[in-house]
Amino acid sequence: MPARDADNSVERWAGMSARYDCTDAAQRVTGLADAAASLRKGDLAVIPTDTVYGLAADAFSPPAVTGLLAAKGRDRQMPPPVLVGTVRAATALVEDLSASAKDLMDEFWPGALTLVLRANRNLIWDLGETKGTVAVRMPLHEITLELLKETGPLAVSSANRSGAPPATTAADAEAQLGEAVAVYLDGGPCSGDVPSTIVDLTGAVPKLLRRGVISIARLREVVTLAVDDEWLEDESGAATAAADGVEAGGTPADGVEAGGTAADGVEAGGLEADGAEADGAEADGAEADGVEADSAAPGGAAAE
Numbered sequence: 393m394p395a396r397d398a399d400n401s402v403e404r405w406a407g408m409s410a411r412y413d414c415t416d417a418a419q420r421v422t423g424l425a426d427a428a429a430s431l432r433k434g435d436l437a438v439i440p441t442d443t444v445y446g447l448a449a450d451a452f453s454p455p456a457v458t459g460l461l462a463a464k465g466r467d468r469q470m471p472p473p474v475l476v477g478t479v480r481a482a483t484a485l486v487e488d489l490s491a492s493a494k495d496l497m498d499e500f501w502p503g504a505l506t507l508v509l510r511a512n513r514n515l516i517w518d519l520g521e522t523k524g525t526v527a528v529r530m531p532l533h534e535i536t537l538e539l540l541k542e543t544g545p546l547a548v549s550s551a552n553r554s555g556a557p558p559a560t561t562a563a564d565a566e567a568q569l570g571e572a573v574a575v576y577l578d579g580g581p582c583s584g585d586v587p588s589t590i591v592d593l594t595g596a597v598p599k600l601l602r603r604g605v606i607s608i609a610r611l612r613e614v615v616t617l618a619v620d621d622e623w624l625e626d627e628s629g630a631a632t633a634a635a636d637g638v639e640a641g642g643t644p645a646d647g648v649e650a651g652g653t654a655a656d657g658v659e660a661g662g663l664e665a666d667g668a669e670a671d672g673a674e675a676d677g678a679e680a681d682g683v684e685a686d687s688a689a690p691g692g693a694a695a696e
Contacts, residue, residue, distance in 0.1 A: 411576040440579030444558040451547035463572040471520030473527035477540030502532040504605035
């Protein structure tokens with residue numbers, strides 16, 4: 393962790409990373425402040441989520457999003473998803489919410505469900521080749537939700553190099569991403585390495601894009617869901633993560649990142665609307681969450 397001066401401000405040499413143990417109350421406060429300030433400047437941060445660690449950037453800063461993709465070794469065909477701190481922030485990022493979208497948010501947010509929706513055409517941002525969509529998620533993680541309240545929506549992809557296993561600890565993420573990241577928020581080990589489930593809501597019927605934490609059976613208790621035959625669950629009803637690791641997000645998630653239909657991680661992550669003030673407010677940043685999946689989702693997005 394970085395040195396601090398008398399007034400507890402962070403002293404960091406240019407190009408060096410800072411890592412904070414957020415299980416310690418004092419470091420958590422300082423770390424969240426440093427992460428928020430770094431993200432506003434266009435730097436990258438690694439954050440814990442309820443699935444795996446995510447690599448975050450200001451979704452409304454094209455250079456920051458470009459930096460996120462470069463750090464992961466991805467191109468614009470795998471846009472990151474966007475993480476949001478409130479349903480209201482998500483609403484500001486999309487064209488409209490269908491009854492199915494509202495029902496899924498009510499049932500599973502905050503949680504490990506990434507939704508791919510039509511992006512608000514009035515937003516000024518560039519997440520990559522999203523084809524007019526965005527993958528959004530509201531994570532169930534106290535530290536990340538606290539950060540999102542300060543920054544607004546963030547473009548977030550899984551915190552790993554493309555093709556490598558997702559990071560389940562801050563140390564794993566740092567080993568892969570190094571000084572490409574300004575701030576690492578260490579919230580302890582993630583509970584597992586299964587990414588968020590991704591559902592595409594851009595068509596007439598909700599469609600499963602990636603299997604993840606939330607099972608097909610649970611989703612079908614809430615909405616009618618189209619599922620490819622090879623993704624049908626086993627008779628026990630337990631869902632498994634997609635073999636190729638789609639990230640959530642764009643619709644993508646490191647297995648499929650969002651965005652690209654735009655959505656990362658979609659998990660661990662997210663997209664911000666750069667101009668738009670989400671939450672009906674600027675505080676949200678306009679705002680727009682992941683975990684990426686290495687496969688593409690509708691629109692080419694990657695998901696968390």
